[in-house]
Amino acid sequence: MGRQASAARNDLEHMLSHENEQPKALPLSLLEDITDGFSENRQIGSGGFAVVYKGMLENGTVAVKKLFERLDIPDNKFNEEIRCLMKVKHKNIVRFLGYCANVQGEMVGYDGDFVMADVRQRLLCFEYVPKGSLDEYIKDASYGHD
Template sequence: MLENGEAIAVKRLSKTYMYEKEFLREVECLIKVKHKNVVRFIGYCVDSQGRADSYNGKFVMADVLQRLLCFEYLPHGALDQYITDASTGLDWRKRYKIINGVCEGLHYLHQNRIIHLDLKPQNILLDDNMLPKIADFGLARCFNEKQSRAFTTKIWGTVGYLAPEFSNREVTYRFDLYSLGVIIIEILTGKRGYEDVENILESWSYRLDKSERDIQLEQVRVCAEIGIECIESNPAKRPVSVQHIITRLDETRSMDSSIEAAVTRSSRPQVMLAPGTWRPPTTLHLGAFLYPSF
């Protein structure tokens, strides 16, 4: 808890002597980012304290490092708690909002030349409004301006979300796209792995509101197609970038907004005037502005 009463989340690194590089890498990435779909970094603390202990039968004094990372506190926890099939759990609007938010957050990271490398539901946190925020940058890599790929001796991550090319030790921006695809399919179906688009549409068709069924089914279709494209084993067959994905999502989102606007207009009260009824000219309303009272 901060002095202003704001609750914060503290991440404490265990066995800190083993994770010096990971700690520095995570702080470097967190300092660079500031986006509504990325967890807000508040600060960090490194403290060294003396500790007496027994080692190989001898009494020794050693310095113990404590490394802490402080973030905004997100009360709804991680996305993995809300992964269900289409018949239960979050409605489509909330799921669609989460998919959009994760894509926008990942696009922001890639724009800032950051590859997350451990994107999964456990690392996507939700705020009071179920707005998703990407978290945990312990495995992230920062590229320079001219860099688009890197080769590394070790790639850590979570089995099931790791792109197949991890076996080649190759890291590119499309590495994250594979993880994104797995997450999208999970949000749609409640499970990982390839799913047929038509089966996904059928699973959702029974739950959607009749008034918005057509547009929402189109949104489900687009998300399913994107998810399947992202989990292609060949990186070259995945979407070109997260921006490309967002453009496709924006098209279905704008259709939804157009419908909402039309419904709003139709719900406004209509004033019907009898034939021959005098209507005051609209320019008279300007009087309040042109001639203010003193």
């Protein structure tokens, strides 16, 4: 892990124990490292827009939400989502810790040739909540009700 990822790991660990810290940009290399390369055994949830992984740190655990690459969310919409998440502070809402918006060029086949394409990876990092997702509780509570 590089110096940038190591410093970001320290920042993220610090944020877990200091609730007043502001969310920060996090390098992709850190999020890959703490989720064991986004391995299947770290996957804790998935939906129509993303897969969520458990990220392990020295002093705690985080949830890393990796948005599907095929989603074509304009930069301004993603930026607005981050701005909104940064403003939300409430005891009943999972705390937003950071984000990653990574773009990397990749050679891909197109019309019998190779072209450079931008591959976007967008991730959000939250405090980990160990008792499952809210929708499980809602389904359990409404069991037998219309």
